[in-house]
Amino acid sequence: MAVVKNVALTETAAFGLGTVGALVAQRFADLIAPLDLKPKHVGLLTLLSSSGAASQLDMARAMGVAPSLVVRIADHLERLAAIDRVRDPDDRRRQTLTLTKRGRELLATCTEITEYLEEEILDGMSASERRALRSALRHVAENLGPATD
Amino acid sequence: MAVVKNVALTETAAFGLGTVGALVAQRFADLIAPLDLKPKHVGLLTLLSSSGAASQLDMARAMGVAPSLVVRIADHLERLAAIDRVRDPDDRRRQTLTLTKRGRELLATCTEITEYLEEEILDGMSASERRALRSALRHVAENLGPATD
């Protein structure tokens, strides 16, 4: 009876990253839910904040998501008055997205939430353990992300 | 213009765990797809392997998922001949699930795949870095899992 082998499975970093990642994502989703935001909304706001104005197609590519999905995400953010959506006068096919004041406020709140979550997650870990984790995550992201060549 | 602040966000362990976790999960899903398995199928097989025979409700609870979803998962695994599904003679409401030989074979293949993925993920990391990551993941899982009190 080869029962013992499976123990090893759940001890791998692969398994741990998958399950812990899902836990963290769910926790984040729960924390931002009262703001009427989903993770993808925050993703768009974050991208927009670091890139400045951008078209929906730009966002779709950066988020790795279909353009038709960006429509729905932007619809929602516009309803929340978090983004402005104006036709690019130089190319009237393009819809240019920009953060509004309200959008920056929401993003700031999400940043606070993330900082709170960060503490929750890393509670009880030493500074060097935290550094090691963040560094390992960067390493793994590089290993898995040949998509970003 | 408070643009610089967002950089910090994407540097947190929270953010990293979320995104890297999703990458790993997707990679795993891609690797098992040729076996006609999804992550939840492997989850059920793994649980079954470590717990021995179990009812569908047991599995639903252990997986944190609705019983009606377990029906579909078990349907599929039964179609693959990976599990046996027999009415418990002592309580004919219960459906007892057990791994078949084929199920153990599939699970063994998934274990190999996980080991392969583990190497892909940790490529270029030292033994102590790997140990630190696995330990940190356990730590985070404990911090987030007061559900398992």
Add this chain to the structure above:
DNA sequence: TGTCAATCATTTACTTGGTGAACGATTGAC
């Protein structure tokens, strides 16, 4: 012993988050 509430698996209808194809307006190459 017979009734009745609870339990397990299942089916069904529904929601959510995602895709891709078709379409309309617009652009730009030629």
Add this chain to the structure above:
DNA sequence: GTCAATCGTTCACCAAGTAAATGATTGACA
């Protein structure tokens, strides 16, 4: 000036999950 390509939008669809209703079975108990 025409015509293919591009951008955003809508639409129909798919996958994965839930919850509620149903049927069979069980067990408590008057």
